Amino acid sequence: xxxxxxxxxxxxxxxxxxxxxxxxxxxxxxxxxxxxxxxxxxxxxxxxxxxxxxxxxxxxxxxxxxxxxxxxxxxxxxxxxxxxxxxxxxxxxxxxxxxxxxxxxxxxxxxxxxxxxxxxxxxxxxxxxxxxxxxxxxxxxxxxxxxxxxxxx
Amino acid sequence: xxxxxxxxxxxxxxxxxxxxxxxxxxxxxxxxxxxxxxxxxxxxxxxxxxxxxxxxxxxxxxxxxxxxxxxxxxxxxxxxxxxxxxxxxxxxxxxxxxxxxxxxxxxxxxxxxxxxxxxxxxxxxxxxxxxxxxxxxxxxxxxxxxxxxxxxxxxxxxxxxxxxxxxxxxxxxxxxxxxxxxxxxxxxxxxxxxxxxxxxxxxxxxxxxxxxxxxxxxxxxxxxxxxxxxxxxxxxxxxxxxxxxxxxxxxxxxxxxxxxxxxxxxxxxxxxxxxxxxxxxxxxxxxxxxxxxxxxxxxxxxxxxxxxxx
Ligand SMILES: Nc1ncnc2c1ncn2[C@@H]1O[C@H](COP(=O)(O)OP(=O)(O)O)[C@@H](O)[C@H]1O
Ligand SMILES: [Zn+2]
Numbered sequence: 001x002x003x004x005x006x007x008x009x010x011x012x013x014x015x016x017x018x019x020x021x022x023x024x025x026x027x028x029x030x031x032x033x034x035x036x037x038x039x040x041x042x043x044x045x046x047x048x049x050x051x052x053x054x055x056x057x058x059x060x061x062x063x064x065x066x067x068x069x070x071x072x073x074x075x076x077x078x079x080x081x082x083x084x085x086x087x088x089x090x091x092x093x094x095x096x097x098x099x100x101x102x103x104x105x106x107x108x109x110x111x112x113x114x115x116x117x118x119x120x121x122x123x124x125x126x127x128x129x130x131x132x133x134x135x136x137x138x139x140x141x142x143x144x145x146x147x148x149x150x151x152x153x
Numbered sequence: 154x155x156x157x158x159x160x161x162x163x164x165x166x167x168x169x170x171x172x173x174x175x176x177x178x179x180x181x182x183x184x185x186x187x188x189x190x191x192x193x194x195x196x197x198x199x200x201x202x203x204x205x206x207x208x209x210x211x212x213x214x215x216x217x218x219x220x221x222x223x224x225x226x227x228x229x230x231x232x233x234x235x236x237x238x239x240x241x242x243x244x245x246x247x248x249x250x251x252x253x254x255x256x257x258x259x260x261x262x263x264x265x266x267x268x269x270x271x272x273x274x275x276x277x278x279x280x281x282x283x284x285x286x287x288x289x290x291x292x293x294x295x296x297x298x299x300x301x302x303x304x305x306x307x308x309x310x311x312x313x314x315x316x317x318x319x320x321x322x323x324x325x326x327x328x329x330x331x332x333x334x335x336x337x338x339x340x341x342x343x344x345x346x347x348x349x350x351x352x353x354x355x356x357x358x359x360x361x362x363x364x365x366x367x368x369x370x371x372x373x374x375x376x377x378x379x380x381x382x383x384x385x386x387x388x389x390x391x392x393x394x395x396x397x398x399x400x401x402x403x404x405x406x407x408x409x410x411x412x413x414x415x416x417x418x419x420x421x422x423x424x425x426x427x428x429x430x431x432x433x434x435x436x437x438x439x440x441x442x443x444x445x446x447x448x449x450x451x452x453x454x455x456x457x458x459x460x461x462x463x
Contacts, residue, residue, distance in 0.1 A: 112284050114265040120242050122269050140265025141286055142163070144350055 195224035201254035202228035315381035331360025
């Protein structure tokens with residue numbers, strides 16, 4: 001693999017095999033640049049890949065992701081792997097997995113859905129209507145949300 | 154069959170057997186619904202009717218149903234004048250209502266509102282229409298009308314015409330009709346055809362249906378003509394509404410080619426889609442249909458709140 005474009009990181013997380021075009025959404029999910037993250041972040045887009053023709057890669061130093069971030073990544077990049085790097089080595093590798101039920105991660109595409117009514121104490125809740133391409137069926141209004149990346153919280 | 158304390162949010166909450174059970178009881182409720190016989194089946198029980206959107210038939214027939222069974226009703230028919238205008242959430246309104254009443258009937262402009270209400274209420278919630286979403290008791294009374302007027306639901310060729318895109322009643326009804334094995338013909342202008350998710354659901358459940366743009370061509374084969382209003386308030390774009398308003402009109406000239414036994418239904422209110430001349434003809438059943446809302450809702454209330462007796 002031609003992976004010499006970026007300096008190796010000592011500790012951190014490499015999100016690999018991201019669906020091409022989704023790297024910027026992944027950055028948003030992990031809160032970059034908003035949340036005052038100090039660490040170095042590198043983004044590789046449209047890298048040739050063995051498994052799928054192209055992929056994006058995001059590398060973050062000194063950071064590990066929490067569960068809701070991994071769950072969101074699973075929704076927009078179903079083939080992504082999360083690699084934990086310690087002392088320059090991959091010490092853990094997880095394949096992301098989209099859950100059957102998606103709770104509190106995505107906003108319903110239907111503007112007149114009760115879950116979009118301001119101040120109503122309710123978390124959005126979807127079942128997976130289709131995995132590829134991902135389609136979520138709202139547990140409240142029953143409408144389908146297709147553009148999941150655009151409607152992530 | 155035990156319905157005690159159950160919510161009714163979507164017609165899909167009910168199996169075919171559940172529906173038949175409700176319709177059988179509704180038939181037994183007819184004399185009480187007409188006022189020929191008295192019932193105290195829900196004596197002392199209180200129903201809250203929370204109507205955040207206007208309604209005539211649905212609200213009045215729920216209230217009549219409850220009172221015919223000896224119960225009483227609290228509620229509002231318009232959210233103005235309630236604390237909702239002060240910004241109260243639906244969740245809070247529902248928690249208040251469940252502490253005052255034994256069951257809640259809810260109409261709300263947001264889709265999924267009844268599901269939310271059911272999440273927050275320990276008392277049963279009956280959905281009386283959530284925006285462009287579900288309106289299951291309308292479907293039950295539509296099925297009851299077909300059964301009372303045609304003897305059975307299956308074996309009928311049922312034409313649904315009008316706004317099939319935004320019209321919530323036709324979504325639930327087509328689902329239920331396919332459950333019963335009726336054959337369905339969908340007639341709408343191209344921009345108001347049945348949404349793809351409803352069609353794919355019909356396909357999955359083995360529903361027999363076809364689509365047409367002209368009403369004239371399907372009238373001769375129809376047993377039931379179900380007409381809906383093209384609802385101005387559901388159109389995001391007024392221009393889109395202008396193009397299709399008045400697209401279909403059911404009048405005596407159109408019905409001249411119909412079977413003698415054809416029945417014409419409409420959830421009402423109608424505007425111009427059915428000519429007044431049809432009212433006095435042999436096909437009109439929409440006023441009977443509006444009345445059938447009472448026995449059907451009596452049956453439902455009795456099953457959910459009482460012992461399933463009338
Ligand atoms: N120290 C490191 N610094 C930056 N990236 C690394 C480091 N170690 C591994 N990677 C990257 O993490 C991803 C997963 O690594 P690895 O498990 O070795 O590869 P693969 O999943 O292709 O078998 C690859 O994109 C690799 O280039
Ligand atoms: Zn929704």
